[in-house]
Amino acid sequence: MTNRKVARDLGHSDDDSAALAWCSSVNASYGTVLALDNASVEVHAGQALAVVGPSGSGKSTLLHCMIGLLVPDGGTVGFEGMTLSEEIDRRRSAIRLERMGVVFQFGELLPELTIRENVALPRWLIGDSKSAAASAADELLATFDLEQLGDRHPADVSGGERQRAAVARSLVHEPSVVFADEPTGSLDSANADNVIATLLKRTRANGQALLLVTHEARFAEQCDRIVTMRDGRIAEPAPNP
Numbered sequence: 001m002t003n004r005k006v007a008r009d010l011g012h013s014d015d016d017s018a019a020l021a022w023c024s025s026v027n028a029s030y031g032t033v034l035a036l037d038n039a040s041v042e043v044h045a046g047q048a049l050a051v052v053g054p055s056g057s058g059k060s061t062l063l064h065c066m067i068g069l070l071v072p073d074g075g076t077v078g079f080e081g082m083t084l085s086e087e088i089d090r091r092r093s094a095i096r097l098e099r100m101g102v103v104f105q106f107g108e109l110l111p112e113l114t115i116r117e118n119v120a121l122p123r124w125l126i127g128d129s130k131s132a133a134a135s136a137a138d139e140l141l142a143t144f145d146l147e148q149l150g151d152r153h154p155a156d157v158s159g160g161e162r163q164r165a166a167v168a169r170s171l172v173h174e175p176s177v178v179f180a181d182e183p184t185g186s187l188d189s190a191n192a193d194n195v196i197a198t199l200l201k202r203t204r205a206n207g208q209a210l211l212l213v214t215h216e217a218r219f220a221e222q223c224d225r226i227v228t229m230r231d232g233r234i235a236e237p238a239p240n241p
């Protein structure tokens with residue numbers, strides 16, 4: 001096996017440029033459950049990395065470490081040249097809000113804000129005016145076929161509509177990396193196709209990186225690289241016959 005192939009199989013890119021987001025030999029536990037066991041991945045500008053694997057294999061925990069929400073027990077996490085795992089809480093939160101787009105697997109939107117305000121929120125937080133943020137939000141709401149729903153609250157739309165709004169929110173402030181945790185789990189296939197196509201098209205066109213956790217092989221295959229998780233580990237590839 002060549003070094004290039006080994007690198008690719010471990011989830012590292014052939015690209016020599018610095019990764020926008022990475023984690024190296026990360027361990028994370030919940031009590032006695034070892035959720036991440038020596039996991040290393042990286043994502044580069046303009047590239048999409050799919051993370052696949054059975055339920056409970058550690059995909060969400062990996063994403064939570066990479067966005068700095070969870071500090072690993074061991075190993076390091078990096079983002080845009082910073083060692084995120086060494087930053088203090090408040091700084092990690094600021095980096096996440098300003099520089100990352102995140103679609104969480106569960107619990108997406110703020111219930112007291114309208115759908116438009118939820119989508120606009122990352123732009124307010126980086127200092128845009130309310131009207132500039134609202135117009136950026138409206139453009140994305142239209143992309144996801146939500147333009148009629150901007151004035152409603154999350155409780156008054158469907159689960160799939162909330163999920164599409166969460167995807168819109170992850171893109172609105174043009175973050176350098178979008179982390180999306182099963183962003184099509186509540187969607188019909190036409191909306192799921194549109195969400196994945198839009199995530200891939202926008203991030204590639206803007207030189208952003210995308211880390212996509214997905215159960216759908218057809219979506220993983222559209223990414224530039226795929227890593228498979230099993231029992232908290234990045235699985236070794238099956239040996240060639």
Ligand SMILES: Nc1ncnc2c1ncn2[C@@H]1O[C@H](COP(=O)(O)OP(=O)(O)O)[C@@H](O)[C@H]1O
Binds near residue numbers: 030033034054056058
């Ligand atoms: N908050 C938590 N408390 C205790 N165990 C957890 C928690 N979150 C996840 N786990 C456990 O950690 C392991 C990895 O979970 P998770 O990262 O959510 O996997 P996936 O996203 O691949 O389904 C599983 O065994 C899960 O039960």
Ligand SMILES: [Mg+2]
Binds near residue numbers: 059060061105181
């Ligand atoms: Mg998960």
